[in-house]
Amino acid sequence: MISQEQFNKEIELIIANAVREDVGDGDHSSLACIPFDAHGKAKLLVKDDGIIAGVAFAKRVFEYIDKDLKVETLIDDGAEVKHGDIVFYVEGSSQSILKAERLVLNAMQRMSAIATKTKIFADLLEGTGAKILDTRKTTPGIRAIEKWAVKIGGGENHRFALYDMIMLKDNHIDFAGGITKAITKTKAYIKDNHLDLKIIVEARNLDEIEEILKSDGVYRILIDNFNYEDTKKAVAMIGDQCQTESSGGINESTVRDYGLCGVNYISSGALTHSVYNMDLSLKAV
Known part of the structure; x- marks a missing residue:
């Protein structure tokens, strides 16, 4: 951050x-x-x-x-x-x-x-162990005050911008030639440039979760657009190897159920783009 x-x-x-x-x-x-x-x-x-x-x-x-x-x-x-x-x-x-x-x-x-x-x-997640995160889906030019407001409301801030954390999402992975290549290249980039940046990798299915877990150095896995059952399976597969985060259209009706799946974090763009x-x-x- x-x-x-x-x-x-x-x-x-x-x-x-x-x-x-x-x-x-x-x-x-x-x-x-x-x-x-x-x-x-x-x-x-x-x-x-x-x-x-x-x-x-x-x-x-x-x-x-x-x-x-x-x-x-x-x-x-x-x-x-x-x-x-x-x-x-x-x-x-x-x-x-x-x-x-x-x-x-x-x-x-x-x-x-x-x-x-x-x-x-935050209130809906009380007792689940999961915390609510914001995203970069903010109003251009006033991101700082919107993320400040999330903190005031009891949430936590995700990365502030592109420069303070690395997030390998689906397009990065596809352009890089796959998950393993994307992670390997990223770790080399961090080392070569003497950077201290955490790495988050997005997974679209359980097979991708399995592949991510073969590489060390991943700080958090983004479990994106999974249903409840697959989210529970993903959390069990990941164990203590790294942090977990659910995302993808999660709203007031579904956030607690995702929290009960055992993830560490749930991110929601709606906190800042739909108020x-x-x-x-x-x-x-």
Whole structure:
């Protein structure tokens, strides 16, 4: 996984680019009718039920826009919220609050939706021993905050990007000429380039599981699109040789049954690509 320093840089880039995109050469609506020295206060109002996420991100946005803005937090990231709750108050320059408003709301609405969905999956897996993972099926440009939201919701992050872990999926295997060749070439590549990267290999059937197990150095086997019975067989075959992960269209109705098959992890792109934003508002008080 990426370091905290790398993650912080990603957050900084997201904020800087979002402000560039939204503000441009100025918030002319506010500049036109609100005095430069006007002082204001606003509240983050919840108009939905779920898990709140993005409070810490919002604070970083406010600080980026105006270091003199003051935030009073009433509810922290990861807490359950209901319609009518107030998450925080922000006070300071009225122009600055309005400049930050849309970025804060856009991010928090999406992050809260992701955290809420992740919490549902995590709760369904309770007691199975399996943990829920996200994927790279994220919104281009804002992956860091979406993966942050997964963590807030009780999930775990898979690899962040193509550079921090090696995953040999079906196309890699087919282009490389087969599983064994793909693994052998990958291990040589890691050694030749002095890299410290874990290797995950995808299996499409039990025969491929058997072939993967003939090679050492595999960190995790991705048991992709298996039914329950074959997943149990795959887990039994793999034993303690490496970690196991189920994937492939797993949803709220099936996630617990896959967890009960004995896998270590279950990955779901739906955590980040199939959510409906939580309804939040930033209202003047």
